[in-house]
Amino acid sequence: MADKITIIGPPEMGKTTIKKVIFEGEDPNDLILFPLEATIGIKYSVHNFMNSKVSLIDAPGQSLPIILHDEQKQVLAFGDTSAIIYVFDYPTWISDSQDIIDDVRKIYEINKKHDFNAKIILFLHKIDLVIKKKIGSLLSLIRRQIIKQLELPDEIPIYFTSLHPNLIYTTYNAISNTISDFSENSSVLKEKIKAKLGNLSKTSLFVTNPDDYLIIQEISSDFDLNILYYLYEEIYNKSKSPEVLIGQVSVVDLGPKLFHLLIERLNDVNSDFKYILLYSESLEKEDMIKILDDLKKDLNQ
Numbered sequence: 001m002a003d004k005i006t007i008i009g010p011p012e013m014g015k016t017t018i019k020k021v022i023f024e025g026e027d028p029n030d031l032i033l034f035p036l037e038a039t040i041g042i043k044y045s046v047h048n049f050m051n052s053k054v055s056l057i058d059a060p061g062q063s064l065p066i067i068l069h070d071e072q073k074q075v076l077a078f079g080d081t082s083a084i085i086y087v088f089d090y091p092t093w094i095s096d097s098q099d100i101i102d103d104v105r106k107i108y109e110i111n112k113k114h115d116f117n118a119k120i121i122l123f124l125h126k127i128d129l130v131i132k133k134k135i136g137s138l139l140s141l142i143r144r145q146i147i148k149q150l151e152l153p154d155e156i157p158i159y160f161t162s163l164h165p166n167l168i169y170t171t172y173n174a175i176s177n178t179i180s181d182f183s184e185n186s187s188v189l190k191e192k193i194k195a196k197l198g199n200l201s202k203t204s205l206f207v208t209n210p211d212d213y214l215i216i217q218e219i220s221s222d223f224d225l226n227i228l229y230y231l232y233e234e235i236y237n238k239s240k241s242p243e244v245l246i247g248q249v250s251v252v253d254l255g256p257k258l259f260h261l262l263i264e265r266l267n268d269v270n271s272d273f274k275y276i277l278l279y280s281e282s283l284e285k286e287d288m289i290k291i292l293d294d295l296k297k298d299l300n301q
């Protein structure tokens with residue numbers, strides 16, 4: 001059975017572009033140069049993604065107010081969905097944050113009222129438009145603002161996304177995290193990685209799939225989020241030719257900080273995965289090798 005995901009939000013936020021790039025393999029550069037026509041009518045499509053079948057609903061922005069007020073349309077758009085992804089962009093958050101908050105609250109109420117039991121997930125999109133120097137701290141601040149203004153009883157996951165080539169992993173990561181909650185293989189790996197990272201410091205682990213999508217990202221609790229966005233760029237470049245680096249710890253210079261990096265193959269353990277990348281500011285080479293060794297052994301059992 002396909003997992004049904006609804007992508008919704010105001011017009012011009014990037015919903016259809018996300019769908020085209022992530023699920024239909026279109027080149028994001030082409031779509032930024034030649035933007036898509038506005039979506040007219042609710043669009044249904046079915047895709048294969050990470051061993052899951054995903055059925056997508058791309059709702060046109062113009063229809064959002066109608067859906068939010070019409071019960072029948074709500075059942076069409078949100079009934080049986082595993083997840084509702086609400087997309088809004090950075091410029092709109094800056095200029096019209098109250099409208100965004102009102103929409104999300106409304107979706108939350110609808111989901112409760114009809115017992116749809118969908119996960120509500122927020123994508124703050126186009127973060128390439130954020131001034132790069134401040135990106136990490138600014139996004140942490142925005143996350144706190146959103147949570148505070150929403151005043152909801154449950155915490156809603158917020159992902160910061162972009163289709164800019166250097167940041168495209170943010171979008172793959174957000175989508176695959178949403179979907180991997182339904183995919184058994186990657187949730188097992190995610191739990192194992194989480195357990196490994198539990199007591200480590202300033203360390204992060206990433207896993208890619210055979211299509212070079214970043215499908216798992218786990219970071220230790222003290223990891224500097226400012227660095228995360230530089231790391232995406234780094235991973236994007238490394239993933240083009242990782243073979244030379246496999247199995248040996250190298251040093252990566254990320255602005256003010258130096259990291260140790262270890263890449264290992266993971267497709268010998270499970271063909272859903274390709275590489276695992278371990279970045280650490282604190283670990284020694286031997287420890288890094290041991291961590292990935294243990295993790296692979298653990299997965300082999």
Ligand SMILES: Nc1nc2c(ncn2[C@@H]2O[C@H](COP(=O)(O)OP(=O)(O)O)[C@@H](O)[C@H]2O)c(=O)[nH]1
Binds near residue numbers: 014018035127129164
């Ligand atoms: N800067 C920037 N522009 C984007 C990004 N994603 C989409 N866009 C642009 O946003 C505009 C609206 O995109 P579209 O997918 O049609 O929006 P929709 O109405 O929400 O479906 C287009 O001009 C896209 O090229 C992004 O990550 N960064």
Ligand SMILES: [Mg+2]
Binds near residue numbers: 015
């Ligand atoms: Mg659209």
